[in-house]
Amino acid sequence: MHGPDERYAVRGDEVAAKSFDGEVVVVHLGTCTYYSASGSGADAWTWIEEGRKLGDVAAAIAERYDIDADRARRDLTPFVARLLEEGLIAPANGDGPLVSSSPSASPSPSIAADTDYSPPELHAYRDMADLLALDPPLPELDRPAWRVAGDDEQG
Amino acid sequence: MRVLFVTDLFWPLIGGIEVWAARVVTGLAARGHDVRVVASRGDGLPEKDTLQGVEIDRLPFRDAIEERRLDRFGEALAELRRIKREFSPDVIHLGTLGWSTMFHLLSRDASPAPWVLTLTQQRLASQNVAGDTVLGRALDSADWVSSVSRAVLDQAIELSPGVAGRSSVDYWGMPAPPEARPVSCDPPRLLCVGRLVPAKGFDLAIEALLALTSRHPEITLSFAGDGPERERLETMAYANGLDSIAFEGWIRPDRVCSRMAEATVVVLPSHQEGLPVVAIEAAWSGRPVVASDVSGMAEVVSHGETGLLVPAGDGDALARAIDEIVSDRELARRMGVAGRRHATERFSLESMMSAYECLYERLVSGVERSSAGQ
Numbered sequence: 001m002h003g004p005d006e007r008y009a010v011r012g013d014e015v016a017a018k019s020f021d022g023e024v025v026v027v028h029l030g031t032c033t034y035y036s037a038s039g040s041g042a043d044a045w046t047w048i049e050e051g052r053k054l055g056d057v058a059a060a061i062a063e064r065y066d067i068d069a070d071r072a073r074r075d076l077t078p079f080v081a082r083l084l085e086e087g088l089i090a091p092a093n094g095d096g097p098l099v100s101s102s103p104s105a106s107p108s109p110s111i112a113a114d115t116d117y118s119p120p121e122l123h124a125y126r127d128m129a130d131l132l133a134l135d136p137p138l139p140e141l142d143r144p145a146w147r148v149a150g151d152d153e154q155g
Numbered sequence: 156m157r158v159l160f161v162t163d164l165f166w167p168l169i170g171g172i173e174v175w176a177a178r179v180v181t182g183l184a185a186r187g188h189d190v191r192v193v194a195s196r197g198d199g200l201p202e203k204d205t206l207q208g209v210e211i212d213r214l215p216f217r218d219a220i221e222e223r224r225l226d227r228f229g230e231a232l233a234e235l236r237r238i239k240r241e242f243s244p245d246v247i248h249l250g251t252l253g254w255s256t257m258f259h260l261l262s263r264d265a266s267p268a269p270w271v272l273t274l275t276q277q278r279l280a281s282q283n284v285a286g287d288t289v290l291g292r293a294l295d296s297a298d299w300v301s302s303v304s305r306a307v308l309d310q311a312i313e314l315s316p317g318v319a320g321r322s323s324v325d326y327w328g329m330p331a332p333p334e335a336r337p338v339s340c341d342p343p344r345l346l347c348v349g350r351l352v353p354a355k356g357f358d359l360a361i362e363a364l365l366a367l368t369s370r371h372p373e374i375t376l377s378f379a380g381d382g383p384e385r386e387r388l389e390t391m392a393y394a395n396g397l398d399s400i401a402f403e404g405w406i407r408p409d410r411v412c413s414r415m416a417e418a419t420v421v422v423l424p425s426h427q428e429g430l431p432v433v434a435i436e437a438a439w440s441g442r443p444v445v446a447s448d449v450s451g452m453a454e455v456v457s458h459g460e461t462g463l464l465v466p467a468g469d470g471d472a473l474a475r476a477i478d479e480i481v482s483d484r485e486l487a488r489r490m491g492v493a494g495r496r497h498a499t500e501r502f503s504l505e506s507m508m509s510a511y512e513c514l515y516e517r518l519v520s521g522v523e524r525s526s527a528g529q
Binding site for chain 1: 223233278
């Protein structure tokens with residue numbers, strides 16, 4: 001595992017992320033790749049984003065999902081490696097005070113409690129730009145609309 | 156049956172997919188099905204709307220992806236999940252491969268209903284279908300892939316061989332317009348219909364007109380449509396002194412066939428087409444078609460019978476083919492009649508709706524689900 005005292009920061013120049021309803025969506029603005037994670041993956045992202053040490057993140061996952069701490073650490077390692085590979089996070093410089101954290105820190109309020117554990121996973125969707133180029137709906141074109149009598153009752 | 160139709164492109168915007176999607180949902184509703192539409196928001200259209208009693212929700216798929224608006228992303232995903240849970244569809248039909256596909260894939264936990272993906276794209280062959288792509292996931296997990304043409308489906312199967320066992324070609328159909336009067340070649344009137352974009356190759360039609368003017372001094376060419384190529388095409392026409400060319404702008408989809416009935420030949424010099432809706436409309440209008448032989452074109456235009464196909468990008472061949480038809484009134488009329496017959500056999504609204512109904516029934520009854528991806 002990456003060192004338990006290591007902290008990472010989201011690469012804010014190239015990455016945007018948002019958590020909602022127990023899920024996180026991340027977009028790499030440079031590659032137009034979208035990522036999603038839910039459950040423990042969304043928790044891990046949120047806690048990493050908050051600047052917690054990896055050891056604390058693993059401990060928090062263990063506590064939330066009531067699993068063995070070693071298992072949480074083992075599962076977190078490939079997830080963090082993937083985030084690094086995808087260029088979504090980078091090592092944080094050690095001197096910055098990020099946030100105080102502890103293994104028993106309360107979960108972020110945006111993350112819904114979920115006790116069904118599965119290892120954190122990152123799902124990528126790499127081809128949105130390619131798909132849009134296949135048959136673009138011409139956003140640059142001021143397309144006309146047509147409605148005829150009886151078609152609609154506009155709400 | 157409860158059908159949730161999810162699409163990026165939809166009425167009241169003009170376009171082949173938009174018009175087809177509107178025909179499908181209103182056709183299903185007319186056959187007694189409970190239909191609901193989720194479409195992409197934009198173009199100033201209302202978030203909630205109805206089309207002949209069919210409820211439409213427009214969600215911010217486009218803003219979420221094109222503008223990288225993650226707040227919109229969360230809103231669209233949450234709304235799609237809510238609609239799936241509330242509506243509890245028996246089947247979900249994705250009308251387009253695009254923004255909404257990713258949202259559907261991300262919200263599959265909200266509905267166990269089998270789902271159909273309609274493929275329209277004509278350049279699938281170059282796409283990446285790795286497991287971490289929207290296309291790869293969609294082709295792997297769709298319970299059924301419905302393609303608008305054999306040419307498009309062949310590309311999908313080449314990319315993802317598993318699609319072969321759970322797919323069909325379902326040609327788009329349209330309501331039969333009134334029988335048009337016989338084709339007139341005096342004077343010869345050429346018509347191009349569609350978005351004025353480079354892929355349509357409309358500059359070749361102007362070149363063809365230029366080549367034919369000395370032989371047919373009364374010949375005219377009209378463009379019904381609009382788009383970013385219009386200025387270039389207008390400049391090209393005026394630079395050549397061609398005052399026999401008219402730019403009519405968009406015409407309403409429900410008036411396309413009556414406009415075509417005024418033409419001698421409908422010209423489609425496209426560089427690519429999935430399923431050329433304009434060629435279907437020309438056939439229904441009883442008008443011969445001269446078109447480039449690309450992708451699904453030969454599935455609509457029967458060479459020598461309902462029109463003539465020429466190599467894509469070959470302006471000389473296009474001019475010769477047009478000349479052959481406008482110089483022979485009997486040939487033009489025969490092709491027009493054959494086109495109408497071909498359309499009746501292959502592109503009727505009734506046959507399209509029956510095909511979708513039958514497909515939904517098979518999916519819901521489980522006949523076709525066992526072979527689908529997870």
